[in-house]
Every structure is written in structure tokens, then in C-alpha cells.
Amino acid sequence: MLMSSALPWLAALGAGLLIGIERERSQPQDAPAGLRSFVLAALSGAAAAAVGPLALALTLAAFAVLTLAGYLQTRSADPGLTTEFALILTVLLGALAQQSAGLAAGLAVLTAGILAAKALLHRLVRTVLSQQEMESGLLLFAAALVVLPLLPDQPIAWLAGLNLHTLWLLAVLVMGIQTLGHIGVRVLGARRGLALSGLAGGFVSSTATIASMAQRARATPSLRGSCLQAAFLSNLATAIELGALIGVIAPDLLPGLLPALGLYGFGSLLGVGLLLRRASPADAGEPLPASQRPFQPLQAIVFAAILAVVLLVAEAARGLFGGVGAVVATGMAGFADAHAASASAAQLAVNGAFTPEQALSAIGLAVSANAVSKSAAGFAGAQRAFGQSNLVMQVALIGLFWLGLWVSMLSGRWAFA
Incomplete structure (x- = not known):
């Protein structure tokens, strides 16, 4: 006392x-x-x-x-x-x-x-941060501390249960993750090479990162190994960001997804390890300038918009074709963005429109559809060897992802508490 x-x-x-x-x-x-x-x-x-x-x-x-x-x-x-x-x-x-x-x-x-x-x-403030970084930081704080508290935190019935607060929270989360990747490049230095750039770029868009690395590999064939490492690491960023999104939207669904994400991330790191063993001393990354813009606000807003559209389309498909139609419609949206489609599936599970098993299946379809986009991006630079290696990696990663989902469903981890 x-x-x-x-x-x-x-x-x-x-x-x-x-x-x-x-x-x-x-x-x-x-x-x-x-x-x-x-x-x-x-x-x-x-x-x-x-x-x-x-x-x-x-x-x-x-x-x-x-x-x-x-x-x-x-x-x-x-x-x-x-x-x-x-x-x-x-x-x-x-x-x-x-x-x-x-x-x-x-x-x-x-x-x-x-x-x-x-x-x-x-x-x-005076020497390290650029003007664009200052403006982006103010924009991020405004989005998180001004706009987010003003949005209603409840489902809107006439919009298929859309929650504007959750949608904007996801947009803020995307901007925040992109900012963390940018800070990593700025703090550790651009000379860490293409691998760091690929990991950071994966938080923005793994598909775009793979396409850019394919183009760099075509322009500088001696850097193909380093470019492939960066492309594989962007897949690891996909798994991390997907886990963060599902953890925010539907925490009870995350345990059922963790085995799939773990195998997916392990496969990415294993691919990088194999490349490192085969790499020659000459195959080293060029110094990369750090990006001056920590995140792309338009990409975050488009992400939230895609999520909203997918929710609406999935709700319409569920009304017309039942649960299977909604699962397929949600999964196919992964061609454009696996994270938005997966977030839609998680939100539908929270709203009761999907069972946990349907949500996990839709997420698996979304990741698989996105792998097709990533495979096409690997051939974007007309660099055949790069594209073939990336294709093999995408097929292996999707196999590991579905293996993890299968294990979760067998063990019953997907069930909500």
C-alpha cells in the first residue's frame, strides 16, 4: 500500500x-x-x-x-x-x-x-529527408490520424457490408508497409544491391518488381542472377504483406493461413539460397539509388478500390451462383492484385458470407492467379532464361502454398475460434 x-x-x-x-x-x-x-x-x-x-x-x-x-x-x-x-x-x-x-x-x-x-x-529534417519524403510523410500521417478516425467503423448494408473504415485502414497499411520498405533502403544504403531493392519493391508490387528485374536482366545479362534473387525476394514480401493484411482483417483466419504462408516464404528463401550458391563473384548488383517517394498514394487507393469492387462482385456472384461462384470470382481478382482479392475473401469471412474454408480457398485461388501474372511479368523483358527460372519458381511456390492450405484444412486450423 x-x-x-x-x-x-x-x-x-x-x-x-x-x-x-x-x-x-x-x-x-x-x-x-x-x-x-x-x-x-x-x-x-x-x-x-x-x-x-x-x-x-x-x-x-x-x-x-x-x-x-x-x-x-x-x-x-x-x-x-x-x-x-x-x-x-x-x-x-x-x-x-x-x-x-x-x-x-x-x-x-x-x-x-x-x-x-x-x-x-x-x-x-534539413539534410536527409527530401521534399518528396516530407510531403509523403505528412500525407501518411493525415491519412492515418485525420481521415481514418472520421470514417464510420460499421458495415454498410446497401454496399454489400462494406466497411469504409476497414477499407481505408488497409490503404493506410499498404502505404505504411511501402514506407517501411523505403526506410530500409534509405537506412541500409542503396549499395546493398538488387536483393534489397527486390524485397522492398515486393511490398509495393511483386509483379511490377519481377517485370522490372526482367528488363534489367535483359539490359545487363551479367546481372541475371542478382535480378532473379531480387525477384524471388519480392515473393517473400508478398507472403509477409498478405499475412499482415489477413491479421488485421480476420485474425482468427490467420492461423489457418500460416502454414501456407510459411511454406511460400520458405520456398522463396530456398530459391535465393540456391542462386547464391551458383552465383559468381562477377554477378554482383549495381548500386541502386534510393527511391525519393516512400509510397505511391494512388496505388494504395486503387488497392482499396479493387477490394471494394471484389466485395461487390463476390456478393453478386454469391446471390446468383451461391458460395462457389463467389469464391471463384474473388480468387480470379488475384490476376490484378493478390492482396486485394485475399483481403476481400477475409472480409467476406468476417461478414459471414464465406466460411473459413471458402475464404482460404479463395485466397489460394487469388495467389495462384497472381502467380500467372508474375510468370508473364518474368518474360516481359524478353529475357528467356530469366522468365523460365521465374516460371519454375512460381509453380513451386503455388504448390507449396496449396500444400500448406491442405495441411491446415486437414488439421482444422481454419475454423474460427
């Missing part, structure tokens, strides 16, 4: 110490607010919150006046307001500790981290 009553005060003390130590180290010795000031500010906020709202308001007002006076005294030497804002925030964190000690402690760590990362953040 004693420990629980002392926890808010300890959290407030820790917040003041943590932020105060960072400010003490980063400021000149004659700075008006140092370690002791921040500790006292946190404890003042905690004490004021314990007394009541009026005491907290008076405390905040007093610290605001003192902070303003200190800024007026030092603004000629240091025109920034970071320390002043940090001091007011420390008072609030001390007050918050009385209600939620854990949240106050976490925010204190985050605040100290942001303050300590001044040089890194300035370099990131």
Missing part, C-alpha cells in the same frame, strides 16, 4: 530528473533552468494536482510567468523556446503522475529522448 501511494511521487521525481539531466548537459552553466529547476517543477505539478484543480492552475500560471521572465533575460543569447516549453511540460507531467504514473513516466522518457536527439532530428 505504501509503495502504491508513493508511486506517483516517484514517477514525478523521475520525470524531473530525467528531463533535468538532459537539459543540464545540453545548456550553458549559467542557464536559468537546470536540473534542480526541472525536479522542483515536476514535484510542484504533482503537489498541485494532489491539492486540487485551482492549485494546479495557479502553479502553471506561476511557472509560465517565471519561464517568460527567464526567456526575456536570455533570448539575446538563446532565442529558442525549447527549454521553456520543456519546463512547463515537466510541471504537467508531474501533475499527470498523480493520475497515471506509468503514462507520465513514459512521456518523460519520450520527452527526454526528443530533447537529446536535437542534432539527429535537425540533420534528418
